[in-house]
Amino acid sequence: MSLSIKKSKRINELPPYLFAEIDRRKRAALARGVDLIDLGIGDPDIPTPSAIVEKLLEGASKPVNHRYPNSSGMTEFRESVAKWYQNRFNVSLDPGQEVVSLIGSKEGIGNMAVAFVDPGDVVLVSSPCYPVYHIGTAFNGGKNYFVPLKKENNFWPDLDAIPADIAKQAKLLWINYPNNPTAAVADKSIFERVVEFANQYNVIVCHDAAYTEMGYDGYRPMSFLEVEGSREVGIEFHSLSKTFNMTGWRIGMAVGNPELVGGLAQAKSNLDSGIFQAVQEAGIEALRLGDQIVEPSRKIYQERRDILVDGLRAAGLECEKPRATFYVWVSCPKGLSSADFTAKLLDEAGVVTTPGNGFGDAGEGFVRFTVCVDKERLREVAERIRRVKL
Numbered sequence: 001m002s003l004s005i006k007k008s009k010r011i012n013e014l015p016p017y018l019f020a021e022i023d024r025r026k027r028a029a030l031a032r033g034v035d036l037i038d039l040g041i042g043d044p045d046i047p048t049p050s051a052i053v054e055k056l057l058e059g060a061s062k063p064v065n066h067r068y069p070n071s072s073g074m075t076e077f078r079e080s081v082a083k084w085y086q087n088r089f090n091v092s093l094d095p096g097q098e099v100v101s102l103i104g105s106k107e108g109i110g111n112m113a114v115a116f117v118d119p120g121d122v123v124l125v126s127s128p129c130y131p132v133y134h135i136g137t138a139f140n141g142g143k144n145y146f147v148p149l150k151k152e153n154n155f156w157p158d159l160d161a162i163p164a165d166i167a168k169q170a171k172l173l174w175i176n177y178p179n180n181p182t183a184a185v186a187d188k189s190i191f192e193r194v195v196e197f198a199n200q201y202n203v204i205v206c207h208d209a210a211y212t213e214m215g216y217d218g219y220r221p222m223s224f225l226e227v228e229g230s231r232e233v234g235i236e237f238h239s240l241s242k243t244f245n246m247t248g249w250r251i252g253m254a255v256g257n258p259e260l261v262g263g264l265a266q267a268k269s270n271l272d273s274g275i276f277q278a279v280q281e282a283g284i285e286a287l288r289l290g291d292q293i294v295e296p297s298r299k300i301y302q303e304r305r306d307i308l309v310d311g312l313r314a315a316g317l318e319c320e321k322p323r324a325t326f327y328v329w330v331s332c333p334k335g336l337s338s339a340d341f342t343a344k345l346l347d348e349a350g351v352v353t354t355p356g357n358g359f360g361d362a363g364e365g366f367v368r369f370t371v372c373v374d375k376e377r378l379r380e381v382a383e384r385i386r387r388v389k390l
Ligand SMILES: Cc1ncc(COP(=O)(O)O)c(C=O)c1O
Pocket: 042, 103, 104, 105, 106, 107, 130, 176, 179, 180, 208, 210, 238, 239, 240, 241, 242, 247, 251, 252
C-alpha cells in the first residue's frame, strides 16, 4: 500500500513557475549544441577574495567552531557589522540588540514574515521584485498588495496611489534600493517619504539593501537607516553575498529597530542554529577589509556594464546605464512581450535573459540582463543581438 502524499496548500498555491518555458528552451538549445551565454542569474562569477577564503580555512580547523553556533550570530560578527555600518553609512548600531546574523539575507527575508505576519495581514510589496518578499507573506497566510514600480516614477513606489483602506490594513512594506530587477536607485527623498507613510499608517518598513556596495562612477548608495526616523519604523536586510562575491557562503545580516531585529531573532532561534562560526570569522575579515577588496569587483562590473549597455544601445535597444547593481533593465522592442523577447534572444542569439514579468506583473515590457560573465562574452552578446531582426 502506498501513502497518499499531499503537499501543503501553501506549496500547491505557489504562483505558476514563469521560468519553466525558458528552462525548456535552454535545454533544447544546449541539446542542439548552441553556445549559450547565460545572463539570467545574478550570481557573481568572480571568486571570493583569497584573504576571506584563508580565514575560513583557519577557522575550520578550530574545534570550538565545530559546535552549534548561536542563531543570532557571534558577538564578534555582530560587532563587526556595527563597525562596518558606522564606517560605511555613519549609522551607529548596538550589536547586542540591533544586529542579527542571517544565513544569507534570503533566509531573514523569508523569516521576517514568520515573525510578523499573521493570516489575513496585508503586506505591501513592490512589483517587480525579488520574489521572496511575497512568498514569505503567502507562506504565512498574509495577503500581498503589489505596488507597481513605474519607469515614469524612477521605479519608486507611488505611496499616494495606495488606497487608504489598504494602507490602514498594511502591516509591512518591502522596498529594495539599489533595486533588483530594475537597477533603480533611491535618493533621500523617497526614503523620507517611506518613513512618513510608515508613521501615518503604522507600517513596518523592511528595506533590502543587498546591492548598496555595487555603485559605479563613484556613486555610493545610501542605507535606509541614514534617514531620520527610520530606526523607529524599520529594519534593513544586508548581505555579504554580492558585496564580497560570497553567494555560496550564506552569510548576511538584518539591522535596525531593536523590536524588529529581536522578533526576527526569536523566529530564527526556533527554526535554525545560525551560521558555521568559521564562515562568520571569514565574514568578519571581509567586513574589516571592506572597500579594499570590493573596489576591484566594482571596477570589473562597471567596465562590463559599459560594454553591455553600449552594445545593446548600438543594437537598437532602449536601456538606462545603471548607477548600481549588476543588472540592466531593458525595454522590449515594440510589439514583443517580455516572454516573446526573452524567447527570441534565446532562440536567435543564444543569449539567456530573464523576462521582467517573472518578477511581477509590473515587470511586463522589460527583460533583465546581468553582467555576471566576462567582457569578451558581453561583447559577443551585443554582436549576436545586433544580428537579430528586432
Ligand atoms: C534583492 C535581493 N535581495 C536578497 C537576495 C538574497 O541574497 P543572499 O540570500 O545571498 O544574501 C538577492 C539575491 O539575488 C537579491 O537579489
